[in-house]
Amino acid sequence: MKLSVISKGLLLGMALLLATSAFASNKGSMNVQENLTVSGKQLSAGDYQLQWEGSGPNVEVNILRGKKVVATVPARLVDINQSPSSNASIVRKNADGSRTLTEVRFSGKKYALAIGEDTAKAETSGSTQ
Numbered sequence: 857m858k859l860s861v862i863s864k865g866l867l868l869g870m871a872l873l874l875a876t877s878a879f880a881s882n883k884g885s886m887n888v889q890e891n892l893t894v895s896g897k898q899l900s901a902g903d904y905q906l907q908w909e910g911s912g913p914n915v916e917v918n919i920l921r922g923k924k925v926v927a928t929v930p931a932r933l934v935d936i937n938q939s940p941s942s943n944a945s946i947v948r949k950n951a952d953g954s955r956t957l958t959e960v961r962f963s964g965k966k967y968a969l970a971i972g973e974d975t976a977k978a979e980t981s982g983s984t985q
Contacts, residue, residue, distance in 0.1 A: 882908050882915075884962045884969075886945045892955040894919065895972055897927040899957070906960060906969065917969060931969045934959075939966045 884906045891900050899919070904926070908915040912933030919927040939962075946959035946968075961968040 882910075884943065884960065884965075886943055886960050888945065888957075890955065892947055892957050894927055894957040895929040897929075899926065908969070912967075915969075917971070929971055931971050933967050934970050936961065936966055936968050939964050 886904050886906060888899050888901050888904060891898060893899070902921060905920040906917050907920065908917045908931065915931050915933060917929050917931045918925045919929065942963050944961040945957060946961070947955045948958050949955055957971050959968050959970050
């Protein structure tokens with residue numbers, strides 16, 4: 857009888873651990889080299905953490921600096937052919953000289969986060985921009 861109680865406890869513990877691991881995989885980090893804009897919010901140079909819920913394709917990403925959420929933006933999970941060897945932030949240079957974050961790629965992952973409202977709208981409407 858004790859063995860079955862222990863087995864049930866271990867099974868429950870393993871299930872909880874797996875569930876926690878699934879949420880932990882929805883995190884990433886990025887380093888911003890110079891000031892840029894993401895969905896209208898200014899990010900200064902530095903290190904940031906990204907957190908999102910769901911497996912896509914459309915997700916909402918919280919961008920944190922330390923423990924403070926500095927921006928919440930719509931994004932889309934997109935598949936990429938090769939996993940990069942390091943994290944990378946893809947930035948678009950605008951006509952006025954400012955820079956806008958458009959995508960974040962993660963070391964060892966075959967997906968990226970396409971950032972911004974235009975990205976989420978393109979996915980919803982079926983457009984391929």
